[in-house]
Amino acid sequence: MKIRIAQLNIEILNRGKYLEKLCKKYISEFDKADITVEVTEDEIAAEQTANFPADYCEAIAVYRKIGAALPAFNGFILHAATFRYKDRVIALLATPGTGKSTHMGHWISLFGSEIEVINGDKPIVRLFDNIPFAFGTPWCGKEGLSKNTSAPLTDICFIERSEENQAVRLLNEEIALRLLNQVAIPNGSANIIKTLDLINLTLGSCRVWEIKCTADISSAEISSKVILQEN
Amino acid sequence: MKLKAKYILRTVADKIVAIAIEQGGNDTDGVITLNETGAFIFSKINEGADFDSILEDFLKEYDITKEEAAKAVSDFVEYLKNANLLEDDGQKTMKL
Numbered sequence: 001m002k003i004r005i006a007q008l009n010i011e012i013l014n015r016g017k018y019l020e021k022l023c024k025k026y027i028s029e030f031d032k033a034d035i036t037v038e039v040t041e042d043e044i045a046a047e048q049t050a051n052f053p054a055d056y057c058e059a060i061a062v063y064r065k066i067g068a069a070l071p072a073f074n075g076f077i078l079h080a081a082t083f084r085y086k087d088r089v090i091a092l093l094a095t096p097g098t099g100k101s102t103h104m105g106h107w108i109s110l111f112g113s114e115i116e117v118i119n120g121d122k123p124i125v126r127l128f129d130n131i132p133f134a135f136g137t138p139w140c141g142k143e144g145l146s147k148n149t150s151a152p153l154t155d156i157c158f159i160e161r162s163e164e165n166q167a168v169r170l171l172n173e174e175i176a177l178r179l180l181n182q183v184a185i186p187n188g189s190a191n192i193i194k195t196l197d198l199i200n201l202t203l204g205s206c207r208v209w210e211i212k213c214t215a216d217i218s219s220a221e222i223s224s225k226v227i228l229q230e231n
Numbered sequence: 232m233k234l235k236a237k238y239i240l241r242t243v244a245d246k247i248v249a250i251a252i253e254q255g256g257n258d259t260d261g262v263i264t265l266n267e268t269g270a271f272i273f274s275k276i277n278e279g280a281d282f283d284s285i286l287e288d289f290l291k292e293y294d295i296t297k298e299e300a301a302k303a304v305s306d307f308v309e310y311l312k313n314a315n316l317l318e319d320d321g322q323k324t325m326k327l
Contacts, residue, residue: 172244172245172246173244173245173246175243175244175246176243176244176245176246176248176264177246177248177262177264179243179244180243180248180250180262181262185250185262187252187253188252188253189239189252192239192241192250192252193239193241196239196241196243196248196250199243199244200242200243200244203243203244
């Protein structure tokens with residue numbers, strides 16, 4: 001199967017059919033692949049954490065392997081719900097179950113069709129001339145929200161559940177560990193060093209926020225008001 | 232005194248982080264943030280230095296007494312042990 005994501009030609013030597021269904025919006029034709037991916041039985045088994053079907057685990061293993069190849073192309077996988085509103089591209093980061101999809105849904109309720117979801121769960125970020133671009137990919141969470149598009153990332157927001165709504169800019173020293181926990185860091189020293197350099201460059205281009213939020217739409221009213229008023 | 236994994240140390244967003252080289256892709260718990268003195272000691276252990284040579288280097292770097300340096304290094308090594316990051320090789324961590 002051949003797909004094109006994040007401006008890269010990727011050939012996947014897949015075993016199961018799930019990947020073809022997952023990637024149908026990104027199917028492409030090309031002669032020369034930038035990345036060729038094939039996963040082993042062991043790599044599929046390593047993704048098996050909750051009795052998922054094997055071809056579902058294969059898809060996870062394939063994306064991990066694509067991620068391992070990305071440093072060579074100035075890229076990495078970010079675990080974030082990512083959307084565009086006018087000239088802003090906002091990535092919502094949180095530990096699973098915190099409610100980043102819910103919070104993105106509240107932005108959609110507020111701004112309707114002015115919100116374009118780029119990737120609901122795991123965009124690829126690639127840097128061009130040191131500017132980070134977020135890309136839609138087939139790996140976008142169970143809601144399947146992604147668009148085969150890209151846009152320069154402008155805001156990184158760490159979401160935390162709270163009794164009250166608040167959005168504040170974060171200081172550098174508060175960012176590192178939280179961000180690294182949401183980046184797929186590949187194995188190997190060269191890959192790690194490159195990925196960390198890319199993260200530093202990304203942070204140089206983005207505002208970083210902490211959004212403390214309730215589960216209702218008032219959270220997006222507050223966060224959008226605070227984030228969008230800062231240019 | 233040996234770390235269970237080999238690490239890369241790097242500054243990210245003004246914070247020194249250590250990332251396990253062979254756990255990067257699968258285990259982001261392999262990410263540790265360090266302050267300046269912690270990073271100094273950690274990097275020496277990562278290079279395979281023993282307690283005495285770390286203590287010697289620490290004294291060259293920081294203007295403190297040998298006792299203060301020994302306590303700082305020993306406390307940090309203890310922290311690494313408690314965090315289950317060190318292989319248990321039976322070596323004493325503090326020699327005065």
